[in-house]
Amino acid sequence: MQLVWEDVDVGEELPGFSLDITPRRVFLQVSGSQDWYPVHFDAGFAKKGGHADVFVNTGFLQAALVRVMTDWMGDEGFLKTLRFEMRRQQRPGDTMVCKGRVSGKYERDGKGWVELEVWAENEREGVTTPGTATVVLPRR
Amino acid sequence: MKEPSASRGTYDIEEVRRKYIGFETAVAKGRYPVEHDTIRRHCHMVDDNNPLFLDPEYAKKTSHGAVLCPPSGWLALYFASLGPWPAVFEPLFPIVPTPGKRIVNMSQEVEWPARIKAGDHLSVRGRVADVYQKAISLDAEAVGIVAEAIISNQRGETVCVIRNTMLTHRTPEEQVIGDR
Numbered sequence: 001m002q003l004v005w006e007d008v009d010v011g012e013e014l015p016g017f018s019l020d021i022t023p024r025r026v027f028l029q030v031s032g033s034q035d036w037y038p039v040h041f042d043a044g045f046a047k048k049g050g051h052a053d054v055f056v057n058t059g060f061l062q063a064a065l066v067r068v069m070t071d072w073m074g075d076e077g078f079l080k081t082l083r084f085e086m087r088r089q090q091r092p093g094d095t096m097v098c099k100g101r102v103s104g105k106y107e108r109d110g111k112g113w114v115e116l117e118v119w120a121e122n123e124r125e126g127v128t129t130p131g132t133a134t135v136v137l138p139r140r
Numbered sequence: 141m142k143e144p145s146a147s148r149g150t151y152d153i154e155e156v157r158r159k160y161i162g163f164e165t166a167v168a169k170g171r172y173p174v175e176h177d178t179i180r181r182h183c184h185m186v187d188d189n190n191p192l193f194l195d196p197e198y199a200k201k202t203s204h205g206a207v208l209c210p211p212s213g214w215l216a217l218y219f220a221s222l223g224p225w226p227a228v229f230e231p232l233f234p235i236v237p238t239p240g241k242r243i244v245n246m247s248q249e250v251e252w253p254a255r256i257k258a259g260d261h262l263s264v265r266g267r268v269a270d271v272y273q274k275a276i277s278l279d280a281e282a283v284g285i286v287a288e289a290i291i292s293n294q295r296g297e298t299v300c301v302i303r304n305t306m307l308t309h310r311t312p313e314e315q316v317i318g319d320r
Binding site: 081 | 190204211212245304
């Protein structure tokens with residue numbers, strides 16, 4: 001069923017999901033993002049650059065944060081803006097948990113706008129990738 | 141014009157800022173249109189099974205009439221650029237000279253004025269919005285670059301605007317050599 005603006009409450013949590021960052025997931029990341037920068041799959045290259053290990057890339061993190069919202073908002077929802085920061089890393093061995101929360105809602109130009117906080121976190125570092133977004137939802 | 145040097149001891153951030161902030165790249169057209177299987181691989185890396193992105197028959201029956209490209213600035217830029225094959229890693233952002241060639245993305249802002257559908261053919265125009273020096277844990281002389289990408293479709297409509305902030309840094313080994 002399509003989510004409508006009137007049924008959204010400020011403070012409401014988006015369901016979200018979790019992904020284990022396994023070696024297989026690291027390869028899926030390269031395939032799915034087509035990001036061949038070795039810091040994201042070659043541990044030797046990453047360590048030579050001063051990192052503890054490889055870490056997942058911007059495209060992967062963005063795809064995950066986008067999924068939190070597109071799973072929730074339905075086919076007629078429209079993601080208008082997304083801003084996110086890569087403050088800490090998601091590495092092999094981590095379980096990346098992606099979540100969201102409704103932080104505001106308002107009407108503008110006859111449309112129903114929703115403001116969201118979205119983020120990725122893990123047990124090792126807490127919130128690694130905080131973000132904010134705006135979504136337009138259909139009206140009832 | 142003399143090119144600013146990126147070598148140790150001669151790197152002049154003010155000269156680089158003067159020369160490169162505001163620099164715009166020529167419009168580049170994507171090699172391929174927005175394709176189903178590239179979208180599938182992108183979705184499946186994060187276990188995204190949304191039929192609006194994956195199932196043409198399902199998407200045809202929605203108000204959109206076709207599979208949508210997931211609203212990822214990363215994927216839009218992929219379709220709008222020439223594609224990373226043959227792969228070129230270093231430097232990823234070859235326009236601005238920097239002391240280090242290692243890259244860490246710091247943040248990204250993305251705006252979608254319109255939806256992108258399978259079959260669209262995207263183009264991109266890039267612009268250097270800012271260049272600055274910033275000490276980070278990996279390198280006390282890291283250089284930040286803020287780059288904008290304006291992506292349009294085959295009708296000339298802007299469909300995605302990306303503002304990406306990255307830091308370029310030297311490896312620890314390069315810093316030891318550079319500090320001698």
